[in-house]
Structures are given as C-alpha cells and as structure tokens.
Amino acid sequence: MIRLTGPVLMVGLTGGIGSGKSAVSARLAERGAVVIDADRIAREVVAPGSAGLAEIVAAFGDRVLDADGALDRAALGAVVFGDEVARRRLEAITHPRVRARTAELAAAAPSDAVVVNDVPLLVEVGLAPTYHLVVVVQTAVATRLERLERDRGMPRAEAERRIAAQADDARRRAAADVVLSNDGALDELHAAVDALWRDRLLPYERNVRAGRAARPERVLLTEPDPTWPQQYARLAARIRHAVAPADLRVDHIGSTAVPGLAAKDVIDIQVTVSSLDEADGPLAERLARAGFPRLPGDWWDSPRPAGSGRWAKRFHGSADPGRPAYLHLRVADSPGWRYALLMRDHLRADPDQRAAYLLLKRELAASAPDSGAYATAKDPWFDEEHLRAEEWAAQTGWRP
Template sequence: MVGLTGGIGSGKSAAGARLAELGAVVIDADRIAREVVAPGTEGLAEIVEAFSDRVLDADGALDRAALGAMVFSDEAARRRLEAITHPRVRARTAELAAAAPADAIVVNDVPLLVEVGLAPTYHLVVVVQTAVPIRLARLARHRGMDRAEAERRIAAQADDARRRAAADVVLTNDAGLAELHTEVDALWHERLLPYAANLRERRAVRPPRVELATADPAWPQQYARLAARIRHAVAPADPRIDHVGSTAVPGLAAKDVIDIQLAVPTLADADGPLAERLAAAGFPRLPGEWWDSPRPAGSGRWEKRLHGSADPARPVNLHIRAVDSPGWRYALLLRDHLRADPGRRAAYLLLRRELAASAPESTTYATATDPCFDEELLRAEVWAAQTGWRP
C-alpha cells in the first residue's frame, strides 16, 4: 500500500498515471470524491444542506468551483465539507483496495494525505514536489485558474516542508514529464517491486557489511515515520517506542540502520498476533533466537525478539524487549549517556571506526563491539548515578 500525494499543480496525477502503466492498482481519491457527491447521492444532499443550493449548477450537479470558492478561504467551512466527504471517500477506498489482487501494489492517490494524517497507514509515502512558480504556471495553463485563486488553493494545503517530513520518497517534477517518468520507473523497479516481494515472503532486509555513514540529520525524522507506522500497526495498544542505537545520537556516525525499541509487558506478548501485525505493516520477524549479551558476562541471556524492514531502501532493526528488562534499560541508558557527553561520544565513535575497519561483517562486528560496549556502559552507569537518570 503506497500513499501518493503532492500539492495542487505538482504533477501527482501524472506520477500516478505512470505507476498505473507500470502495473500498479491506482485508487484516485479525487475521482472517488466526485463519485460520492454525484447527483442523487446522500453526500451531495448533505453538502446542499450545509452550504445551500448555491453550490449546484443548472443541471443539479455539484458546482465544484463555487464550492471551492466558499471553502478554500474558510477553514471552518472546509472542515465541515471534509466531515461530509472524507468518511465516504475512505469507505470507498477501502472497498477498492480490498478488491485488488493479493499481490498488487496499490497506490492511493490522495491530495490531502498529509493534512488528514494518513501517512502511517501506508507501507510507503511518495510525495511529488514542484516549485511553486511552476505549479502556478501549470494551474493557469491547464486549468485556467487565475493566480489569486491558485495561490489560495496552494496556501490551503500543507507546505513542502510538511510534506517532505511525511515522505519516504520525494519525486521532483520541475523539469518535465520525461524526467518524472524516469524517477517513477526507478522507484517502481528498484524499490516498490522488491518491497512487495519482501512483504509477500515476510522477508526482512539485512545489510551484510558494516559501513559507518556520516551522521544524517534526517535519521530522527525517518525514525518518526517508522515509529508512527509501528504504532498504527499495533493499535489500540499504545506501547512505548524509542529510537535507540547510534542513529539516535545526534552527530554520531553510524551504520545506516534505524534501531527502534518496542517495549512489551513480557516477551510472550511479542509473539502471535503482534508479530503478524508488524510483518503485515512491513516489519517481518527475523528467524532464529535473538538476545542481548548479558552484563556482567555469564549472568544469563537477555532474550528479545528482532524484526527488520521489508523496505529494501530503509534497513531497520526493531528490537522487542520486555519493559524494565536489563536490555531495554541499557539501550536507553547508553543512548542518553552519549547524547549528554560530547567527549564520550567522540571517543566511542573512534573505537567503533577501528572495529568496523577490522571486522566489517555484521555478525563479527556485533561480537567485536562487546568490550567497547562494556566499557561505555560502566561509564554510563556512573553518569546515571551522578545525574539521577531514569529510563
């Protein structure tokens, strides 16, 4: 399930059309929005009741331009309209998605995906982004919209920064249709097709080699999107979810893998329905037994469950640990200690770089970092005692 969005005039529909040519099942929210307010529908009757028959044309159909002029400059009126149309659009969208083949890549083309908070409901969100002057020119050329009305429409939607925050993929559509098609084709073949195959096989992406990447300021935002999907997948439960590991420490070079910790009352709660819901949301369980190395050594295993990501472009380690267990506590302690102490952060990074160079294979690297981890945890415990830190 892919959410596709973009501001008015961005070319979102052109991207959706290309995805349909490639084989996606595209569900157009705008088309559905017109269907649910067609003449004779309950939706149209409610709109007339709310806004008067001034929103009807001479044939008794909805005059979308007249209605738009009423609502795009009036937030209360827009919300009243959305309360009528959005539930109907969602219901019809769900029907069409359920009717798609089991192995389909379903693309939901939703203009207001970000505004109404739908991003966590998709495996991937794709945003088509175009510079505002180009959008204004397109709206004038293709829709005959005057500049003032086009600017009002653009201002009524989320801005580019808000859309980018929700986007797993940004397609830039400033150059023209040929360039946009090239971007869409690459997305389809390099990400969507393998992602769909991984979902069907409940297969997670595991990078085989350790390569420390320069700290990426986008890591926290990527974590936030992933955590929102996880939270949506496990609702109505509301577990504690944390960004842990090196990508959770600002300025620290790290493997480009987002580490997430999900707390459960007991590990038994991590099995069964929870594991399947996470897998369906794009976070399959990794086979085998997983545990954290005990501190001190020889004190038994700290068991956990480990899930990964089916998205080939965004590796994830999803650690499921019992709340208040030692492994859960230490993941939070080391993160907060390194966040608080720039000097220790630099020393820790230096040692990690040396270990990564000498043991690049992931499993070897994990074993080799144990002494490094032990030493830093001792320092972290001292810091916790001095500061009164609690998880």
C-alpha cells in the same frame, strides 16, 4: 485513516497542485501499479443520486446544487471556505465514504499488487502513517504557477491562493519517504519513477508478501545524517498506527539516535511491550502487515556484565529495501530495555566516550565488515562502557 488489512503494499502519493503528481501516477499505472485516485472517489461518493449528495444537501441546502441537480463545487466551496465548523461538517460526510470506497478498491487488488493511493491532501489530513511508503512529488512554486496558468488556464491570483492553502514543501518533505523532483523534463521524471518502481517498490512488495525483512549483510559506516531523527519519526508513526489501539512506547535507540555519531544506515527502534507473550501475539502480525516482519529464530541481547544471563527479546525488521530498520521488542523495565536507553543517553551526554566509540566503530568496520562479527567485536568495549554509564546515571539521577 487507511487500515492495512492485508499484505498488499500500500503507497501514498501526493504533491502540491501543479507539481505533476498526475504524471507520476500515470507512469506508475503503466508500470503495473493499481492506482486509486482520491479525487475521483471524492466525486463518485457525491454523484447525483448518491447518499453522500443527499446528506450534503440536508446539511447545506439546495444552494449547493446546480441547475441539473448535481453538486455545484464552487457554491459548496463558497459555503465552507473560511468556516471551520462547516468544513468539518462536510468532511464528516465525505471522508468516511472516501475511506470506505478506497478500502474496497484496495481489497479488490491482486495479492501481489502495488496499490498507489493518489491523495492530494495526504499530508494535510495526516494520512502518512497509514501507508507502507509515502511518495511526494516536489516542484518549484514558480514552475507550478506557470503550469497552472498555461495548462489549466487558472488566473495567477487563484493559483497562488490554491498553493498557499496547501502544505508547504518542508511539511511535505517531512512526511515523505521518497521525494521525486519534477523541475526538469518529463523523460527525467519518468526515469526517476521507473527506478523507484524497479529498485524499491517491487522488492518491497515481495518482502511484505513473503514476510521478509531487508537486511544489509555488510557493515558500511556512513557519516552522521541529520535526517535520521526525522526518518525515525516517520517509522515510529507507522508503528504506532499499526499497533493501535494499543499505546506502546516507541524509542529511537542505537547509533543513529546519537547526534554526530557515524553509524550503519539502519534505524534501530525499541518497542516496549508488557511481556514477550504480548510480543508473540497479534502484535507481531500487525507489525508484519505494516512492513515490519519478525525475523526468524530466537534473539537475545548480550548481558552486561557478561555472564549475568541472556536478555530475551523479539526482533523485527523493515521490509523496505530503501530504509533498513530494526525493531527490538523488549519488556518494560527489563535489563535489555533499560540498557538500550541508558547507553543512548550516556553517549548523547558524553562527547569523549562518543568519540572513543566512533573510533572503535571505524576500526571494526574496516576489519570486520560482516554484520555479526562487527557486533560481537564491540562487546569488550561495551562491557567497560556499561560501568561508566551506570556511574553517570547514579551521578545525574538518570531514569529511563
């Protein structure tokens, strides 16, 4: 895995064979990105005279070498294809070397760089959570087959086999923060890459370097988005990677966690800590490096019932302007921690209260578009809803 060791923005770029990923990589390099090509590094670490090649020969014999003593990739492929044990043995030799070289190149990048890691099998080997952002280039299979035959002279059957051996489009989309379609002209692809660079990558990099979250100022309700849980899952995986080896509970909370509920397009996430001291320790820096800096100031949840004392928490936000998110770091079993889970589950279970809350949200969004005023205006409704939720919890035996 790639471990984020500094504030430099790390972007993972991937796409199936023949998708046009190289065109995206080249365009990002023209814009100013530092591109690290995993395929090039994979060749470098097994070049003639390298320790990597020596270890491969020790493992698989001289049959994987060509007449000049270089690695014969076709011969090696014949050895490991269909042999899970052999493949894993090869990966144990090459992957650590590729990771080490990648980290070395990333560490050498300028402090304000956008580092793009071009990794063909990023999804297949589970690297998505190790990046601040994952970009997937997607192209119709028919177009990819045509390009492989026309541009690379690859036989149709071989092209089909290569495509089938990789992750399918659905799996790549699930890992993608950004999907770039490459079914049109090259100019269209370049325009999409330029917009991504200008509107998302550059401001994201500036936010990460400054330790600044991207926060929407106005309340804009959007219709329910069925991909909100999937977007949460990507963020949660990134958070878990950032805080490892700590194994913290991470939950999707708030309106985007309730199916069918219109909401601000902001993903709310609860991270469970053992104490606020833990939240204030190295954990805060790890989250900031992963793109979730702490918001300045002191933060509390509104107590239920009112007047019962403030519920302290720590508050982080996403630095990604294209995917606003808030992280609420709350102590396990504390009132605020329990309340966030109770209200989510009650609204999921009670369609009438969900409808009532939706009506209130629409009215307040129209009359109090400022985020602070909007949140405060909901307090009276939540004071009453909390009592109903507690009754529901007692009746159903709910536990957080």
